[in-house]
Amino acid sequence: MARNSTLTARLGYIDTQATFVQAALLAAHGAGARAGGFRVSDVRFYFLLFTNWVEHDVTRPSQDIDLTQVRRTLERLVRGGHAEASTSAPVKGLPRGRRYVLTGEGLCSLAEGLAGRERAPLEEALFVVCFAASYRDAVLSRVEGRARALSPAVRRRVERALDPLRLVKEAQRTSAAVLADLEERVEAGLRYEEQSRKAMARAEPVADVVRALEAAGSYQLHRVRPLGEVLLALPEDLRQFELTEGMGLRSRLLFAPLAERARAEHAVLARLEARLTPGKAPG
Known part of the structure; x- marks a missing residue:
């Protein structure tokens, strides 16, 4: 089972939001060093910046977080000892x-949460x-x-989490698992089509x-509802379509293009x- 990130599990963000909120918190913290800390609005800005980088303003234009959400997140992080209200004097x-x-x-915690999302889509992984x-x-x-220097153990955790x-x-x-699954779906759908015809x-x-x-045995939801039960419960015209065209059509129009993208x-x-491996030239 995929492991939820820190903010997903504790604060109720969906996985994709959690990735970019955690990155935004880390970025706001780093960028706010001269100012003695970061503001709620800084976190929202970096969230919008990072989601813009991966084109979510085009593909998911409604995805946003408001200042109240960020404020509540910070309050929970403070209660958990992961953040503190800054005591630095205001900078002129x-x-x-x-x-x-x-x-x-x-x-x-945020670094591990950021890196802990399993099976993320490509743009998020990149x-x-x-x-x-x-x-x-x-x-x-x-x-x-309170912790002015990272302990060696904590430093190792961050270094491992953020190892590109x-x-x-x-x-x-x-990617390899997705590709293997899609290739099997393409082959099975075409085989089923030929067999049933x-x-x-x-x-x-x-x-x-x-x-x-x-x-x-290639139907993946057999434990939820057996293939025979699904097909025999369909109206006759839909059952006829599935047995003669539907399975092959899905292979050609859905699974094959998805497999091509996965490759x-x-x-x-x-x-x-x-590029990230010393001494190894990109192919």
Whole structure:
């Protein structure tokens, strides 16, 4: 089972939001060092900036967080010892307002949460790799609050969490699993189509055709509702369509294009791994 990130589990953000909120908190903390901390509005700004980088303003234009959500998040982080209200004196020339700093444990927890999303879509995985490659050292160098220096154990946790090469390899494992699944779906759908068409051309009873397909064992939701039950419960015209065209159509119009995209994504990740590996030239 995929592991939920810190903010997903504790604060109720959906996975995609949690990725970018955690990155925004880390970025706001780092960028706010000169000002003695960061404001609620800083977190929202970095959230919007990072989601803009991955084109979510185009693909998910309604995705946003408001200042109340950010404020509640920070209050919970403070209660958990992951953040503190800043006690630094206001810096002349900078906007006033309540400011926060992350503690060492907060930095560690957010870094692990950011890197802990399993089976993320490509744009999200690439963002996390880019963030880690760009800002890991800055995250490690900016510790405020009660813990003024990271312990060796906490430092190792952050270094591992934000290791860009490790993150790329995790993304490659996901990509390979998705591609293998899609290729099997394409093959199974075309095989089912051919099998059912031949059986129906021989005028075999529909129930026998359905049982033969079910026995083939490639249907992934069998435990939820067996294939035979699904097909035999359909109206006759829809059942006829599924047995003669539907399964093959899904293979050609859905699973095959998705497999093609998965192959391209896997190739992108392989080249990215090469760029991040010392002495290894991109293919």
